[in-house]
Amino acid sequence: MLAVFLYLVISAVLPGTLAYDPDMLQDICVASPSSGVKVNGFACKSEANITAADFTFEGLAKPGTINSSVGSLVTAASVEKIPGLNTLGVSMARIDYAPGGLNPPHTHPRATEIVFVLEGELDVGFITTGNKLISKTVKKGEVFVFPRGLVHFQKNNGNKAASVLAAFNSQLPGTQSIAITLFTATPAVPDDVLTKAFQVGKKEINKIKGNLAPKKP
Incomplete structure (x- = not known):
């Protein structure tokens, strides 16, 4: 009976643990850039050396300079930019689009993404494993969700710049651009x-x- 009980407990808990970053076991664990140790995360900095700077980032405050061939720029605010995010299971990004700009088809293997449109209007969509396209035009103030691991994209079909704020349920969601990855x-x-x-x-x-x-x- 004990073996059956343990099997049922593991079966119930395991899907949830795989859905997002592992739960934290302490108040904070600021990532230590000097440590090369990574065990599903980063080693912790000594608490004596932690400051407010470990928990802040100004890079999302204004649009970046877009000079890519696809006409978009992603500015990530993950644990690599905000050490204090280590073990907290969240991160953000800002995406800026020139007129006609595209954030090409890509996936985030470790996180679901939700975007909030700051400016402009975008055609967005994701493709299910059943090969169905779920798409919509989103405007300023609206949100759209891209499920974890599914291929998705955003395209600015307007004649003015657009931008979104994106949030992820992972400190380091990872990005695999389909074309870049393959070619x-x-x-x-x-x-x-x-x-x-x-x-x-x-x-x-x-x-x-x-x-x-x-x-x-």
């Missing part, structure tokens, strides 16, 4: 894998790789 990985994904997956020739694959390759200064 600029190191070592490279074999061309025969890409040509067969996308049903195109090697010439087209090389063209995409050239367009996505980091530009030399």
